[in-house]
Each structure stands twice: as C-alpha cells, then as structure tokens.
Amino acid sequence: METTKQFRLDIRNWLIANCPESQRQPIIKDQQIWAGRHRTFYCGDAKLWFERMRDQGWTAPSWPTQYGGGGMSLEQAKILDQEMKALGCRPALYDIGLWMFGPALLEYGTEEQKQEHIPKIVRGEIRWAQGYSEPSAGSDLASLKTRAEDKGNHFIVNGTKMWTTQGDKSDWIFCLVRTDHQAPKQQGISFLLIDMATEGVVARPMELINGDHEFCQTFFDDVKVPKSNLVGNINEGWSVAKALLKYERNMMSIMSSIVEKEEGDIVAIAKRYIGLDSSGKLANNGLRAQLSEHLMRAQGDALSALRLYQQHKSGVVDGGLGLTMKYLSTSEQQHKDELLLAIMGNRGLSWHDQTFSISEKKTVKNWAYNKAHTIAGGTSEIQLNIIANKALQLPV
Amino acid sequence: MSMVLNEEQRLLQDTIDDFLSTNAPIDQLRRLRDTHDYKGYSIILWNQLTELGIPSILMPEEFGGFGFGFEGLGAVMQSMGRNLTASPLFSTVVLGASAIELGGTVSQQQTLLPNIAAGQLTLALAIDETHHHQPIDTAVRLKEQNGQLSISGEKVFVLDGHSADKLVVVVRSSGNAGDTKGLSLVLVDSNAAGLQINRIQYMDGRNAANIIFNNVRVKRNQLIGELGSAHTILQQVLDRGVVAISAEMLGGCQEVFDRTLQYLREREQFGVKIGTFQALQHRAAQMFCQLERSKSAVLSALSSLDKNSPDISLQASLAKTLINDCYQHVSNEAIQMHGGVGVTDELDIGLFLKRARVSLQILGDSDYHKNRYAQLMGY
Numbered sequence: 001m002e003t004t005k006q007f008r009l010d011i012r013n014w015l016i017a018n019c020p021e022s023q024r025q026p027i028i029k030d031q032q033i034w035a036g037r038h039r040t041f042y043c044g045d046a047k048l049w050f051e052r053m054r055d056q057g058w059t060a061p062s063w064p065t066q067y068g069g070g071g072m073s074l075e076q077a078k079i080l081d082q083e084m085k086a087l088g089c090r091p092a093l094y095d096i097g098l099w100m101f102g103p104a105l106l107e108y109g110t111e112e113q114k115q116e117h118i119p120k121i122v123r124g125e126i127r128w129a130q131g132y133s134e135p136s137a138g139s140d141l142a143s144l145k146t147r148a149e150d151k152g153n154h155f156i157v158n159g160t161k162m163w164t165t166q167g168d169k170s171d172w173i174f175c176l177v178r179t180d181h182q183a184p185k186q187q188g189i190s191f192l193l194i195d196m197a198t199e200g201v202v203a204r205p206m207e208l209i210n211g212d213h214e215f216c217q218t219f220f221d222d223v224k225v226p227k228s229n230l231v232g233n234i235n236e237g238w239s240v241a242k243a244l245l246k247y248e249r250n251m252m253s254i255m256s257s258i259v260e261k262e263e264g265d266i267v268a269i270a271k272r273y274i275g276l277d278s279s280g281k282l283a284n285n286g287l288r289a290q291l292s293e294h295l296m297r298a299q300g301d302a303l304s305a306l307r308l309y310q311q312h313k314s315g316v317v318d319g320g321l322g323l324t325m326k327y328l329s330t331s332e333q334q335h336k337d338e339l340l341l342a343i344m345g346n347r348g349l350s351w352h353d354q355t356f357s358i359s360e361k362k363t364v365k366n367w368a369y370n371k372a373h374t375i376a377g378g379t380s381e382i383q384l385n386i387i388a389n390k391a392l393q394l395p396v
Numbered sequence: 397m398s399m400v401l402n403e404e405q406r407l408l409q410d411t412i413d414d415f416l417s418t419n420a421p422i423d424q425l426r427r428l429r430d431t432h433d434y435k436g437y438s439i440i441l442w443n444q445l446t447e448l449g450i451p452s453i454l455m456p457e458e459f460g461g462f463g464f465g466f467e468g469l470g471a472v473m474q475s476m477g478r479n480l481t482a483s484p485l486f487s488t489v490v491l492g493a494s495a496i497e498l499g500g501t502v503s504q505q506q507t508l509l510p511n512i513a514a515g516q517l518t519l520a521l522a523i524d525e526t527h528h529h530q531p532i533d534t535a536v537r538l539k540e541q542n543g544q545l546s547i548s549g550e551k552v553f554v555l556d557g558h559s560a561d562k563l564v565v566v567v568r569s570s571g572n573a574g575d576t577k578g579l580s581l582v583l584v585d586s587n588a589a590g591l592q593i594n595r596i597q598y599m600d601g602r603n604a605a606n607i608i609f610n611n612v613r614v615k616r617n618q619l620i621g622e623l624g625s626a627h628t629i630l631q632q633v634l635d636r637g638v639v640a641i642s643a644e645m646l647g648g649c650q651e652v653f654d655r656t657l658q659y660l661r662e663r664e665q666f667g668v669k670i671g672t673f674q675a676l677q678h679r680a681a682q683m684f685c686q687l688e689r690s691k692s693a694v695l696s697a698l699s700s701l702d703k704n705s706p707d708i709s710l711q712a713s714l715a716k717t718l719i720n721d722c723y724q725h726v727s728n729e730a731i732q733m734h735g736g737v738g739v740t741d742e743l744d745i746g747l748f749l750k751r752a753r754v755s756l757q758i759l760g761d762s763d764y765h766k767n768r769y770a771q772l773m774g775y
Contacts, residue, residue, distance in 0.1 A: 267775055282775045291775065292766040296693075296714050303692035307399040314400050324685040387684055388677035392657055395669045 007076060011083045018052045020045040024088040035095035036127030037171050050124065053092035060098060060122045063106065067118035075313065096165065097121040097128035101174050104244040108191075108232050117172075117193075129196070131161040131175035131218060132241070138162075139382050141176070142185040142238070146220060148177040148192055155179075155230075157194065157223040163376070167203030167216025170196055180235050191237030193229040200224075210368035211351075248377050266291065266340060273343050287343060294332070294339050301328050320391035327383040330373035337367040397467065397702050399695035408464060409471040411448075413478075419444060420481040422744050428482055429601030435559045436603035437482040446515030451489050455497070455509055466636070466701035470643040470694070477647025480747055482602060484518045487556040490640040491633060492519025495564045495581055499621035499629035504583070520560035521633070522551035522607055529760045531566065531630065536609065538567040538580050538623075545614040547582065550606065555758065557605030558595035560586055565609075569624045576627045581620035588612050600750040631709065638712040638759045639697040642719045645755050646694045649723040652748040653683060656730045663735075676733060683726050690718040710772050713765040720762045727752040 022045040031042050033050050041047040053059050056070060062077040063069025072080065084091075102121045105114060120126045137144040146159025157177060164173060173194050180188030194201065200223040205213035232240040270291055275283045282288040308321050340363050341348035350356030350364050374380040388394045401409060420441050428436055445451065453469050455461025462468070469490070476483065493512050496504055511517035523531055536549030547567055557563065563584045571578030586593065590612040596604045621629050657680060660671035670676060697715040700708050727749040731738040738745050760768070 267773060271775060276775070280774075281770070288770055288775065289763075289766055292717075292770045292773075295773070296717055296766075296769065297689065299714055300689040300693045300718050303399070303696045304689055307692045307695065310398045310400045314398070314402075316400050320684065321688050324688045327681075328685050328689060381678070384678045384681040385674070387681035392677075392680055392684060394657070394660055394671040394677050394680060396672065 004075075004079070008079050008083065011080055012087070014056075015083055015087050015089055018049075019087065019089045020049055022046075023049040023090045025090075026088070027090045031090075032094045033092065033124070034127060034166070034169070035093060035097065035121070035124035036169060037125065038169070039124060039127075049090070050092045054123055057122060059093040059124060060102065063102065063118065063122065067106075067114060068122040069118075078309065093124045095121065095124060095127055096130060097126065097172075098124075100130070100244055100247040101128050103247045104240060105231065107243055108240050112228065113193075113231065126171045127166070127169060129164045129167050129170035129173040129218075131164055131173045131194070133162045134160055135162055135217075139379055141241075142189065144176055144178060144189070146175065146177050147181070148179050148190065148225065150179070153227055155192065155225045155227065157192070157200075157220045157225055159220050161218045161220070162215075164203060164216045164218045166214055167196075167218045168205055170203070172196060173201075173218065174231070176237055176241055179237075183235060186238040188235055189237045189241075190234050191231040191240040192225060193231060194220075194223065194225050198223050198225070208369065209371065210365040212365070212369065245378075266294070266336065266343075269340065270343050273345070273347065287339075290339055290342070294336055297328075297332050298336070301325070301332060304328070320387070323383070323387050323391050326378065327380050327387070330370075331380065333370050333373055337363075337370050341367055397699045399692065399699060401467070401471065405464075405467055405471060408468055409475070412450075412472050412475045415444075415448065416475050416479040416481050420476075420479055420483075422480050422747060425480045425482055425601055425747065432597065436556070436597075436601070437484060437559075441481075442483055442515055445483060445485070446513075449513075450485065451493075451515055452513035454489060455493065455513055461513065466639065466698045469640060470698035473640050473643035474647030474650070477644040477649070477751075478651040480600075480648065480744075480751055484556060484560075486637070486640060486644070487520045487560065488512060488518045491521040491637050492560075492562075492564050494633045494636050495521070495620055495629065496583075498632050499581060499626065501617075503617075504620065517562065518556070518560045519562050519564055520554050520557040520605075521637075522554045522557060522563045522565040524553050525549075525551060527553065529757070529764055531634065532576060533573045534566050534568050534579060535573045536565075536567050538569040538582060538614065540569075545582075545616070547584070547609040547612045547614060550608045552606045553596065553604045553757075554607055555602075555604050557586075557607055558593060558603050562586060563607070564620065566626070566630060571624075578624050579626045579630060580623050581626040581630065582614050583618045583620055584609075584612060584614065598750075598754050600747065600754045602751075602754060634759060635708050635712040636701060638716045638765075639694070639701055639708075641755055641758050642694045642712075642715040643698060645719045645723045645752070646691055648748055648751055648755070649687060649690070649719065649726050652730045652745060652752075653687060653726050655745065656680070656726075656733050659734055670733075679729060679733075683722075683729055686718075686722045686725065690715075690722040693718045710769060713760075713769045713772070716760060717762045717765045717769070720756050720765075723752040724756060 022043065031046065033041060033046055041050070057065060057068055058070045058080060061070035061072045061080050062074055065071035098121055102118060105117060132141055134144050134146060146157065146161060148155035148157045161175065164170070173196055175192050175194055176189050177192050178188055179190040196203065200221040201218065203216040203218045205216050207213055208215065270282055270287065274287060277283045304321060304325060311318055311321065344360065344363065347356065347360055348364060350361045389396060424438060428438065449462045450472060452461045453464045453472060457463050489512065493509060496508050508517060525533065525535060536547065536551060539546050539548065547565065551565065563586055565582045565584050567580050567582055568578050569580045590610040592608040592610065594606045596606060598604065620626065660676060660680060661669060663670045693715040697711040700711045705711065730745050731749060734743065734745055737743055
C-alpha cells in the first residue's frame with residue numbers, strides 16, 4: 001500500500017515537472033500527435049512532451065522494457081493513466097499500432113517481428129493502419145477477397161481494403177488476406193504486414209458525411225510482400241484478428257476517455273444556449289430531463305468501466321460486462337450528440353456558413369462523424385448478436 | 397471497498413441466497429398475499445433472520461452489530477429482491493434504525509438499537525403526505541403550546557406503517573413546505589393516543605398505512621436530533637434507503653431477466669427454440685446491457701455509502717433512476733416474451749412486475765430523482 005502511494009506520488013511529481021502547461025489543456029483533434037515517418041508537431045511543447053514520454057517508455061507504459069516500453073504492471077499503468085487524467089495531461093502519442101496492433105504482435109509475433117516493429121511503435125516512428133474491411137466484406141468480414149499468392153519466398157497481394165483510417169498518412173498496414181480459396185471462410189485467411197511504401201499500394205481518401213477525408217480505400221496491385229511479414233501461421237490469421245479485437249475495445253475506451261474531457265461541458269453548453277430560470281433550473285424542462293438522463297447513463301457506463309477494472313484486478317471472470325461496453329458507450333455518444341444539437345436549436349445546423357462559431361461547426365461535424373461509432377469495430381447489431389450468444393447463452 | 401464482492405461478502409451472499417430460497421420462497425409471498433396476513437410478513441422468517449444477525453447487519457459492533465456495512469446489506473437486499481421476500485428489514489433497519497443511529501441521543505441508541513438487533517422492535521418511517529414522494533414539502537406540524545409538543549395531520553403510504561411498533565415521523569416545527577429548515581424527526585409509539593392507522597394493501601402483496609395524527613402528544617425525549625434541524629439526518633437516512641431499495645430492485649430485475657432467458661432457451665414454436673429468433677435475442681441483449689449499467693450504479697452507490705463519499709446523494713439518485721427504468725422495462729419485456737402464460741397469475745413473472753411498480757415509487761420515482769440529480773449538478 002505504501003509503495004503504491006509512493007509510486008503514485010513519484011508519477012505525479014514527474015508529470016508536474018515534465019508536462020508543459022500547454023499540454024495540460026483539453027486535447028483538440030488538430031493537435032493530436034499521430035505516429036509516423038512524416039510525424040509533425042504543431043508546437044515545440046508538444047514535441048517536448050512527446051519526447052519526454054517516449055524516452056520514459058510511457059507512450060506504451062505496460063510494454064516490456066526490452067522493446068522500449070515502460071515495463072509497468074497493469075496496475076501501475078492504470079495509476080499513470082489516472083494521474084495523467086487528474087492533471088489533464090494530453091496523451092503524448094496517438095497510433096493504432098500503440099492501441100491495437102502492438103499488443104497483438106507482442107502476443108503472436110515472432111521475436112524478429114517484435115524487435116523490428118515494437119520499438120518503432122513506442123517511439124512513434126511508424127503509423128499503422130488496419131486493413132480488414134472490403135467493399136463487399138463489412139460485418140461479414142470472413143467473406144473478404146483480397147488474396148495473397150504464395151510465390152516461394154514472398155507473397156503477391158491483390159485486392160481492395162476499405163475504411164483504412166488515414167490510409168494516405170499511414171506507413172504500414174496490417175491486413176487480413178485470403179491465402180486458401182478452397183478452405184471454408186475463416187480458415188483460409190492469414191494476417192499479413194505490408195509496408196505501404198511498397199510499389200502497387202495506393203490509398204485514396206473518401207469524403208464522409210462530416211466533410212472530412214479520414215478514411216481511405218486502399219488498393220493492392222501485384223504488391224510483393226516478404227514471407228517474414230506473416231504473423232501467426234499461414235491460414236490462421238483469423239485467430240490473430242480475434243485476439244486483436246479485444247485490444248480494439250481498449251482503443252474504444254481510450255478514445256472515449258479523450259471525449260470524457262469535454263463531458264462536463266454539456267452542462268455549461270446547456271446553460272449557455274438555454275439559460276436558467278429564476279429558481280436556477282434550465283429554462284427548458286424537457287431538455288433538462290434529457291440532460292439528466294444522458295449524464296446518468298454516461299455515469300453508469302463510467303462506473304461499469306471501473307467495475308470491469310476491479311473485476312480484472314481481483315481475478316473475477318465475468319465475460320458479460322465487457323461485452324456490453326462497446327454497444328453502450330457508442331450509443332450513448334450518439335444520444336449526447338443528438339442532445340447537443342437539440343440544445344443548440346437552429347445554431348446546431350451549421351455547415352460552412354460564417355453565422356456559426358467554430359465550436360458550433362465542430363459539434364455538428366462530430367455529430368455526423370460519430371454516426372460511424374455504432375458501425376465501426378463491429379456494428380451494434382453484431383455486438384448484440386455476440387452478447388446474446390456468448391453472455392446470455394441463447395441458442396444459435 | 398469495491399463493486400466486486402470479497403470472500404467474506406461472497407460467503408454472506410451465498411448463505412443468504414440459500415437461506416431465503418429455502419425459507420422464504422415466492423410461495424410464501426403468495427400465501428401472505430392471499431390470506432391478507434395481518435403483518436404482511438412471516439414472523440417465523442423474521443425470527444430466523446434475526447438469529448442469522450440480519451437486523452444488526454448495519455449496526456456498529458458496540459450495539460451488538462454485525463458490521464457488514466452497506467455492501468453486505470446490498471447482498472441481502474438483492475437476495476430479497478430475487479425471492480420477493482417480505483420482511484421488516486427495509487423499514488425497520490435501513491430507515492428506522494439509521495435515523496436513530498445517525499440522529500438519536502446515546503440514551504435512545506442504547507435502549508432502541510439492541511431491541512432492533514434482537515428482532516423485538518419494528519419501525520416505520522412516516523414521511524410522505526401525498527401520493528408522490530417529496531420530503532421537502534412536509535407540512536404536518538409539530539406544534540408547541542404551553543411547553544407541550546403535539547402532532548396533527550396525516551401521513552400517507554407509510555411503508556409497513558400498519559405493523560410497526562414505533563413510527564419515525566417527519567414533521568415540520570417551523571417554516572413552510574419547501575423549506576429545508578424547520579424539519580424534525582419524532583419517535584411515536586404506534587399505540588399512542590390520537591393515532592389512527594389505516595392499513596393499505598399494495599398490488600404486490602406488501603403493506604403500508606395512512607396515519608392520522610390527532611393532537612398526538614410528544615415529549616422532548618421523543619425527538620431524534622435537534623428540533624427543527626433534522627434535514628441533514630433525514631437526507632442521510634433517505635440516501636441509505638434509496639440505495640438499499642435499489643439493491644432489492646437489482647436482485648428482482650436480475651431474477652425476472654434470468655427467468656425470461658431460461659424461457660427463451662426452452663420454449664419452442666415453429667419447431668425451434670424461440671431464443672434463436674434475432675428479434676428476441678437483440679431485445680434480450682439490450683436488457684442485459686441496461687441491467688449491467690444499472691448494476692454498476694447500484695454497486696457503486698453501496699460502496700460509496702460504506703466510504704461515506706461526499707457525492708452519495710448524487711450516486712443514490714443515479715442508482716435509483718437507472719434501476720427504476722431498468723426494472724420497469726425488463727419486467728414488461730418478461731411478460732411479453734413469456735407470451736400468454738406471462739399474463740397468468742400462476743406464473744411468478746407477474747409478481748415481479750407488480751413488485752417493480754411498487755418499488756419504483758418507494759422514496760422517489762425516476763422523475764423525482766432526475767430532478768434531484770439536476771439540482772445537485774447545478775442546473
């Protein structure tokens with residue numbers, strides 16, 4: 001207990017000494033530091049903060065020190081996370097490799113693969129993209145058609161991947177490819193790492209309903225990939241992908257914790273756009289009740305996250321609780337977005353027009369963008385299928 | 397303290413689950429309901445629970461208490477919810493004894509708490525004055541005339557008020573309805589002169605009472621806490637009550653959900669188990685999500701009571717609102733998914749439906765707690 005207290009104190013002191021004031025403001029999207037060969041910093045403080053965290057290995061606090069990680073236990077990493085949140089420290093690095101791919105590679109990769117990729121992820125040198133979905137393989141992912149042909153010491157890859165996040169800005173992509181056409185669906189799929197600088201790889205951005213171009217369609221045209229880039233056994237990529245899914249949930253919770261910073265703001269926004277009556281209540285009773293409903297549901301979800309952590313720590317195995325989180329948190333985010341628009345009334349209908357403020361425009365773009373939350377990473381309907389079958393043991 | 401039970405608490409949970417499913421199965425409630433039992437609970441059961449030490453579960457050890465705290469109480473309340481157990485635990489221990497423990501004099505504590513622990517004294521909290529819970533609007537007066545205190549007015553829907561030995565009455569000694577100042581708590585014997593107690597039977601087989609106070613005389617030593625400043629104590633008592641009833645509802649909701657799942661796994665139509673239908677699977681999964689979210693709020697509130705957290709009122713309102721809405725939804729879906737048999741009295745599902753509706757109202761429905769949550773959050 002004493003050592004935990006001391007550890008927490010040491011962490012806090014280090015953060016206070018090393019996190020510049022400007023990096024303790026709520027994060028905004030344009031100022032996130034994403035990994036990559038062409039990494040950029042919007043200001044000197046951000047660079048300094050990133051480098052200090054990187055040198056401690058605290059960009060990946062619970063990864064082994066031999067690959068550049070922080071070597072912390074899960075509990076220590078949680079303390080670091082709590083202290084960063086308490087002080088308002090921004091995450092020092094953003095990367096899918098950090099959240100999803102790295103943990104899976106640590107579990108399934110060969111020693112050579114770990115040596116090659118993990119330190120670069122910790123140091124934010126490579127930006128990773130995910131290559132799962134295809135134009136005709138969404139929820140039914142196992143129907144994917146991108147194929148890798150065995151050419152002796154390398155594969156030749158042909159096909160198209162959809163929804164590669166920032167595909168045009170990413171350096172490497174981890175892909176699910178078909179290596180056996182005869183085998184039933186899941187059994188002929190392999191997990192392959194592809195350097196996006198290889199000839200024949202083209203990432204083309206798509207415009208979304210929020211007006212952004214974050215996602216790409218990525219084309220592979222006779223792309224040569226060394227066999228050493230195969231993770232796990234040939235035709236057994238599905239199990240790697242499944243393992244990676246559990247880290248995707250971690251990512252979701254990281255993403256939602258970024259949003260959390262703004263959580264309290266909806267009350268302030270409501271007060272500003274609706275006003276208070278003489279008794280100090282929001283002047284619109286219906287919206288006041290909706291606001292409480294949203295805050296309560298969101299608080300319930302935050303407590304579930306804490307309960308899940310406590311279960312994990314005390315060794316209780318309860319698969320059900322974890323399965324509810326994606327469905328609940330993404331739906332709740334959308335409830336919140338709709339409520340924000342309702343609170344803002346006609347001021348919540350902005351697009352380009354100068355009548356609207358920057359934050360009003362941002363709210364609307366988030367509202368549109370977050371429609372993807374209940375689709376990406378397993379649609380809500382797929383989540384409910386999984387809950388029904390796995391947690392509730394309803395017959396298939 | 398956490399939302400996950402430790403070994404000692406798990407043992408308590410297992411013991412009470414075993415005990416109640418054997419000694420207080422749902423059939424017991426049916427019998428109490430159908431015979432219009434005058435107490436509305438089994439005295440034999442209450443004696444057995446007393447032997448197990450349940451009435452002293454919250455009490456400090458110096459009063460012969462058990463020291464299991466609210467997390468322990470939560471386990472017992474959940475089990476009572478699962479078995480639809482009728483007992484004086486909530487009114488007597490959670491509400492009544494808390495008032496004495498938090499606001500009573502040493503002398504009151506020493507005379508009353510051991511009797512409660514021994515199962516020999518039951519209490520009821522007389523608080524509401526209309527059919528909606530709104531404690532701040534208390535208007536029943538505690539009058540002082542020539543140095544003599546007396547109560548006149550009517551308290552309604554007093555849970556277990558028909559059978560309690562003593563009443564903890566919330567009265568106004570000064571100020572007006574809506575004021576936090578001027579509230580007092582008074583301990584009144586149920587056989588005191590000037591009391592008229594009319595029993596009310598609820599749809600779920602439980603009981604309450606409308607109680608008319610006709611110039612009921614009160615001595616100073618019947619006051620719990622200072623005259624006119626009971627609001628803080630009352631808040632604490634109510635927060636305990638809100639969280640405890642939420643725990644009971646969690647247990648009941650979990651049980652009716654589990655029974656429905658079992659039915660979906662067994663019932664066949666069109667040659668297949670109805671649980672294979674995606675329309676039903678998704679609704680079941682959504683219920684599960686809502687139930688897990690509510691569970692987190694209830695378990696956290698229990699834990700916060702043990703920690704004496706400063707935000708306990710917020711947590712209590714959160715827990716009650718989420719479990720209110722959840723139990724209402726799940727009990728409706730349970731009927732629908734059971735189909736025709738779900739609307740028969742022979743099946744227990746309807747008993748959960750009714751218990752859900754009664755407990756929704758206990759110490760505040762969702763609208764009450766949403767409003768309170770908003771006030772506490774400053775909007």
